[in-house]
Amino acid sequence: MSAVRGLWQIFVNGLFESNPIFRLALSLCPALAVTSNVYNAFGMGMSVLFVITANNMAVSLTRKLINAKVRVPVYITSIATIVTVVQLVLEAYFPRLYQELGIYLALIVVFAIILARAEVFAAKNPIIPSMVDGLGMGAGFAGAMVLIGVIREVIGNGTILDIPLFGPNYAPALIMILPAGGFITIGLLIAFFNHLTEVRKQAREKLALQEGGETA
Amino acid sequence: MSSETNVVKVAANLTLACLVSGLVIAGVYSITAPEAARQKELAKTQAMQELVKEADQFAPIAGKTGWFEAKKGGKVLATVLPSESKGYGGPIKLLVAVTPEGKVHDFKVLGHNETPGLGDNIKKPKFKDQFPGKALAQLNVVKQPVADGSAIEAITGATISSKALTVAVREAVEAVAAAKTSATPDHVAGTQPITDPERLQVLRELIPAATGFHTVVGKTAWVAVEKGDQLLAYVLPAESQGYGGVMRLAVAVSTDGKVLAAKTMAHKETIRRADEALAPAYLQNFVGLSLSDLAGGKSVDAIAGATVTSKAVLACVTKALGDVNDYQSGVKG
Structure with a gap:
């Protein structure tokens, strides 16, 4: 029971407390570049989810074999391999997505969040928790991407997944699908998440204070 | 542990990592490559089919890479060829269909980097629908509205994209005309x-x-x-x-x-x-x-x-x- 709860903790950690984009502010480049519509944001999110999970597992499996001196090159090789596989698969089975994601796909190789999880978590933990950590971080990343994508596509283009929402007379706020809109969206979302964390922290402190008062 | 064994170990580590990586990629590639090639072919025919809807056959033209004759029951409806020009944000890639009379049948934007909401309006019907039926002499961009359709009206705020696109279409029409002249005995x-x-x-x-x-x-x-x-x-x-x-x-x-x-x-x-x-x-x-x-x-x-x-x-x-x-x-x- 506690093992499952531990795994759940690891998973949820990636979603909120250590959300790659909103809390760690890592991998902002793709968060800006491919979130101008939901389809691309989701595709990118899923690609990263897969890469980070697969890489965490690979790193965790080989953590006892890899010489500490060359761990980073080995991690990069591993990530690059997985990314290439993703690229080949997308090219063959999802050509539209492959075309849209373009160079950003190859850039997954150097996403800080993937190397960071390999180094911080997978290199020190067994395979199952590493996998769950990858899934959590990946889901946190994908969720954040989709959230940004939804906001930008709805406001900036008046559509969601290319389906018009407001009818033909809606004049979309172009700035939202331009890079500037990406910065604004991400900035506001990070502020919102910071505020949320702050509120939760205060609530917990208050709770702890009350409990402390009662026992005293 | 001596430093020599360390070096060997390090080298073995990296070599092994690269070997595994190579094997994995080769394995996946061997599976996906045929499908990717098929998809590419499919995308091409699909794009052409969208371009010349009436056509039931696309025959490659010998000696011209990427050129196709769109036919219906043996009758040539249009020549389909790729064209490209420099837009505002990078190259605009097109597939253009030119009628045997040397007029624009239609075009399809294959790829572009134009500003979303401005330059990418080149794909929208309001601009795009100006092209079909235009002859070479009418493929000029103007900023004022034209009533008689004797020119292409630029998209407001995207003159460069409008011009680039028109140039690409014009070049395709010219290329077809040139090919025809050189084909005449x-x-x-x-x-x-x-x-x-x-x-x-x-x-x-x-x-x-x-x-x-x-x-x-x-x-x-x-x-x-x-x-x-x-x-x-x-x-x-x-x-x-x-x-x-x-x-x-x-x-x-x-x-x-x-x-x-x-x-x-x-x-x-x-x-x-x-x-x-x-x-x-x-x-x-x-x-x-x-x-x-x-x-x-x-x-x-x-x-x-x-x-x-x-x-x-x-x-x-x-x-x-x-x-x-x-x-x-x-x-x-």
């Missing part, structure tokens, strides 16, 4: 098509397979006959002395130096049975003969009772064959 250069209806009538009866007739440079009264893009034959007048005076035949000589057809145009023969020697049935006997056939003794028997006339006909045919032979060796030399 050399003999057409500097000549005029035959327009006189009476003459055309005679020529068509003479060579039913022909698709075009042109004058011949430096040869009055000669006609170059085309079938499609190919020069098929020359039709030329030939005269000789008959029994009652000068007779004139129109002889069609194929480019390989054989009689293709002949027709009596004028004569003054009065003797009995001369008509027989001038009739189509008799002239038909000459078809397929070449100069070397005649030199080798192969000939057409004269009509009994009209030997002189028959010989005059033969002389006309021989002369026509000789003229074409001289002309062609002159042209080639």
Whole structure:
């Protein structure tokens, strides 16, 4: 029971407390570049989810074999391999997505969040928790991407997944699908998440204070 | 642990990592490559099908990479070709369909980097629908609205994208026109098509397979006959002395130096049975003969009772064959 709860903790950690984009502010480049519509944001999110999970597992499996001196090159090789596989698969089975994601796909190789999880978590933990950590971080990343994508596509283009929402007379706020809109969206979302964390922290402190008062 | 074993270990570590990586990628590639190639092919035909909806077949054009002929039941509807020009944010890649008359059929944007919401309006119907039916001279971008559709109206706030796109379309139309000119046979250069209806009538009866007739440079009264893009034959007048005076035949000589057809145009023969020697049935006997056939003794028997006339006909045919032979060796030399 506690093992499952531990795994759940690891998973949820990636979603909120250590959300790659909103809390760690890592991998902002793709968060800006491919979130101008939901389809691309989701595709990118899923690609990263897969890469980070697969890489965490690979790193965790080989953590006892890899010489500490060359761990980073080995991690990069591993990530690059997985990314290439993703690229080949997308090219063959999802050509539209492959075309849209373009160079950003190859850039997954150097996403800080993937190397960071390999180094911080997978290199020190067994395979199952590493996998769950990858899934959590990946889901946190994908969720954040989709959230940004939804906001930008709805406001900036008046559509969601290319389906018009407001009818033909809606004049979309172009700035939202331009890079500037990406910065604004991400900035506001990070502020919102910071505020949320702050509120939760205060609530917990208050709770702890009350409990402390009662026992005293 | 000594530093040497460490180095070996490090090297082994990296080598092994790369080896595994290579194997994995090779394995996946071998599975996905055929599917990726199929998808690419599919995307191409799909794009072309969208472009020329009526077409049921796309035949690649020999010698032109990426060019296709969109056909329906063997009839060419349009030439589909890729085109590209520099837009505001990078290259704009298009697939353009050009009608056989040299007008824009339609185009499809394959890839671009134009500003979302401004430049990417080049894909929207309001702008795009201006193109179909436009000829080369009408493919100019203007900023003011044009009522008669004699030009392309730029998208507000995206003049550069509008211009770039129009240039790409124009270049495609020009390329098709250029390809057509270069595909026309050399003999057409500097000549005029035959327009006189009476003459055309005679020529068509003479060579039913022909698709075009042109004058011949430096040869009055000669006609170059085309079938499609190919020069098929020359039709030329030939005269000789008959029994009652000068007779004139129109002889069609194929480019390989054989009689293709002949027709009596004028004569003054009065003797009995001369008509027989001038009739189509008799002239038909000459078809397929070449100069070397005649030199080798192969000939057409004269009509009994009209030997002189028959010989005059033969002389006309021989002369026509000789003229074409001289002309062609002159042209080639």
